[in-house]
Amino acid sequence: MLVAELEAASRHGVSQSRLLAALGKSMEMCREESQLTKDMLQDWSKLWEKDFDVKHREFGCTLKCMAKNMDIIEDGLVHDGKLMDYISNIHDDHDVSRKSAKVYLDCQSQAADIDDECDRFTQTFRCYKAGLDPIGHSPYSELIRDILNE
Incomplete structure (x- = not known):
């Protein structure tokens, strides 16, 4: 049910409040x-801030769980096609979506030798966050803050 809600909410034209509720x-x-x-x-709201460093493995566990809920994980890894579909559904610029997905998948590959899944997701996120600036991807800081304030 949650996967369907997230997919429906991420489609173009669907209200931000529906996406907010699903996330x-x-x-x-x-x-x-x-x-x-x-x-x-409380630190979650700072996740996308430039100077904020994700230190707790629980962040990675939460991100892994959310990726499972979005049905973009296969065999413990974020699946490239599913990730691209998801990002494309929430971002209008196809080129930025493609680059964003590539940054994530490259970071995931760099963290592949980390055995603990939560630690691997944490490290992948750190790398991904650092790689977004050069491609012009602007994360949804306001959306995260709104989720926390609901």
Whole structure:
């Protein structure tokens, strides 16, 4: 059910409030599962800030869980085609979507030798975040803050 909500919400023309609700639902489910504390959750709003460094493996656990909810994981890794489809559905610029997906997949490859899945997702996110500036991808900081304030 959640996958369908996320897919529907990410389609062009669907209200931001619907996307917000689906992502918020996913985050809450995953926060509990990954044992992300309330203090760590407060840091979530800073996730996309340039100077913020993701230090807690629980962030990676939460991101992994959310990726599972979005049905973009196969065999413990984010699947390239599914990732591209998801990013394309939430970003209007196909070139930026393609570059963003490539940055993520390159980072995922660089972290492939990390055995712990949560640590691997954390490291992949750090790398991905650093790689977005050069391609002009602007993450949804306001959206994350809105999710946390619901």
